[in-house]
Amino acid sequence: MPTASTSGEVPARSKRADAVRNQQTLLAAAAAVFVSSGVDAPIREIAARAGVGMGTIYRHFPTRADLVVAVYRHQVEACAEAGPTLLAGSGSPLVALRQWVDLFVDFLVTKHGLAHAMQSDSGGFEALHSYFLDRLVPACAQLLDAAVEAGEISPGTEAYELMRGIGNLCVGRDGDPRYDPRRLVELLLRGLQRPQSS
Amino acid sequence: MPTASTSGEVPARSKRADAVRNQQTLLAAAAAVFVSSGVDAPIREIAARAGVGMGTIYRHFPTRADLVVAVYRHQVEACAEAGPTLLAGSGSPLVALRQWVDLFVDFLVTKHGLAHAMQSDSGGFEALHSYFLDRLVPACAQLLDAAVEAGEISPGTEAYELMRGIGNLCVGRDGDPRYDPRRLVELLLRGLQRPQSS
DNA sequence: TTAACATACGGAGCACTGCTCCGTTTTGTC
């Protein structure tokens, strides 16, 4: 009963299937492009990657900020859900943690772009940020705990602290080949590892 | 003796007069445009304002960052020198302080643009920032002290603190008509004023 | 003074970008 208009409300015909599909495609494409080319990547590039026209992007996300925010939310969700999945799929919690952190670093590109895109409008940003913490800290903690439990890493590091550290390692690199945050994050993770005998 | 080549050094023929003149003109024009249109203003606009061709700008300042840094240094100097001048030129230290703060706010536009333009290369930025503090805090302090001395404002506020406060009021306004930093700075200054008996 | 050269200037032109607009295609409904 899509056309049920019980009151003075607008009928609100449900979205067309292709529109929904394209929205998803765009989110994924934008995320990938943000990672490889930064949040200032040309819209054309995102459109090309998604295999859609530019008009489609502008219809779904009128401004760049809209797109960035949408990707941000999408990524937070994906990242949060990936935690348990990775843990279940891998025999080693440490490996799972590594994979998760990799996802997290990808995500930070968008996050920093967002912070920049939201110099004003700080209200919405606060809300988004707390959403980010609520969802992600527990996910990270679960992986961390599991790795400790399995004896792969030393205890004593909090998820929040680790995430913040990673976040800070990832600021301010814009095409500078001399600074690769991922290398440093890798180092950080290695530092977490419990020294293994033989 | 401009062509004296005492050793293996390059003769280093002195710069042409028009080149020097244009450099000054450009600095002034860029400063004005940065205030009215932000540091991302089109190069064309700056060139037009200075009455020179774009080639001239790019010859003097190969990248936008170069130009911004040069304007920054220039402004720090001008601001520092303006302190004593304004003080001497006006009967009221408070009026002088007001005028100085106005200059300072103009300058902050460039400063913030600079901070953004220097996400990487943080070494040079640090040096610039300490230069900024060394030059400007004393200038501000002098005005502040004079105004206290004259009984126009209440004592107890440090120059550094005031400047920092003003600086913070000036972040994150990019064409948002709802937020005008100057209004707030004016309020701050008014708050500094000693309540005067009619 | 003037010739000759190094230096600096100007702006047309190219490449690339954001964003709009509208003819075409797809989808859902009757």
Place this chain on the structure above:
DNA sequence: GACAAAACGGAGCAGTGCTCCGTATGTTAA
């Protein structure tokens, strides 16, 4: 099926960064 609404695609426009080279100007040596 037929039809309208919704969504799509991408050509095209306007604006921008940056380069390049013919021209103008300042400077030096004779």
